[in-house]
Amino acid sequence: MMTVLPIVDISGLFSEALEDRRRVGEDLGAACRGTGFFYLTGHGIPPPLVANVFEAAATFFALDETRKHALAMRRMRNNRGYFEVAEEQLDPNAPPDRKEGFNIGLELLPADPEFDKPFRGENAWPDLPGWRTLMLDYFDRCWALGRVLHRGFSLDLGLDEMFFEDKLDAPIATLRLLRYPPAAAAGSPDGAPGAGEHTDYGNVTILAVDGVAGLQLQTRSGDWIDAPSIPDAFICNIGDCLMRWTNDVYVSTPHRVAVPKQERKSIAFFLDPNPDAVVVPVLGGEEALRRYPPTTGAAYLRSRLDPTYKTA
Numbered sequence: 001m002m003t004v005l006p007i008v009d010i011s012g013l014f015s016e017a018l019e020d021r022r023r024v025g026e027d028l029g030a031a032c033r034g035t036g037f038f039y040l041t042g043h044g045i046p047p048p049l050v051a052n053v054f055e056a057a058a059t060f061f062a063l064d065e066t067r068k069h070a071l072a073m074r075r076m077r078n079n080r081g082y083f084e085v086a087e088e089q090l091d092p093n094a095p096p097d098r099k100e101g102f103n104i105g106l107e108l109l110p111a112d113p114e115f116d117k118p119f120r121g122e123n124a125w126p127d128l129p130g131w132r133t134l135m136l137d138y139f140d141r142c143w144a145l146g147r148v149l150h151r152g153f154s155l156d157l158g159l160d161e162m163f164f165e166d167k168l169d170a171p172i173a174t175l176r177l178l179r180y181p182p183a184a185a186a187g188s189p190d191g192a193p194g195a196g197e198h199t200d201y202g203n204v205t206i207l208a209v210d211g212v213a214g215l216q217l218q219t220r221s222g223d224w225i226d227a228p229s230i231p232d233a234f235i236c237n238i239g240d241c242l243m244r245w246t247n248d249v250y251v252s253t254p255h256r257v258a259v260p261k262q263e264r265k266s267i268a269f270f271l272d273p274n275p276d277a278v279v280v281p282v283l284g285g286e287e288a289l290r291r292y293p294p295t296t297g298a299a300y301l302r303s304r305l306d307p308t309y310k311t312a
């Protein structure tokens, strides 16, 4: 299939030969320094698992409003649970987003010393058989994949291959199920986007899409292009936190979702660092440090999330 976005086969990252891993690191680096958006193949996550997650998401979104609202993100205070259409507004200059969604975060036991900290705490779970187990399985697979990707980034950036490991071992990560109602069923045409123009906040996003068009991104030259789905490939993009961490060498790219002609679903996994991870530029020396003083994973994410919700 023809696309202007690079397709990176990362199977070499699982090789025992350093030269194989380096080669993938170079491919990833080229993509991250260029458009900051790329397709991921050779990732090792079984397509039937992704299909099951899409199916389970559909089952959830089909529940009646009362059951969905019982799990509302507004009640959770840790960026987890259900949000309804028009609750989120990614572009402050556009109407609220025409999408509903469900967020799942890192699952910790209540006895965990971290449990009461910001972004931690419990997940909201619908009462659907097998649902929680499936979502946590997929969450863990995406988390592991995100860490493997960071080994490739590290090789490309000239860091120790394991540099990010201890910064991603208890991450602020969010698995987000998304549903965009079709244009015809979406009520009055108020110019609302599916998802307003934005950049992602974290390090890297691993996105599965269902084949219905909608996702668009802005290339370095300023043109908006479609990112069509490629079967069994993930769409991957760099977020603002990794852009800052690399002193803007890796690029976080603006993107948006147009209101689809038919219902569209996607599953995004956002990998942000550990809350306490110190985010300080790894390239660019003193000058970079003046521009981007040290912050932490939690402080950075908090500063970005607050303006996004109408009802905090």
Ligand SMILES: O=C(O)CCC(=O)C(=O)O
Binding pocket: 178, 195, 200, 207, 209, 215, 255, 256, 257, 265, 266, 268
């Ligand atoms: O649904 C999509 O294709 C993209 C969603 C997105 O960009 C986001 O939730 O950050």
Ligand SMILES: [Fe+2]
Binding pocket: 198, 199, 200, 255
């Ligand atoms: Fe996004």
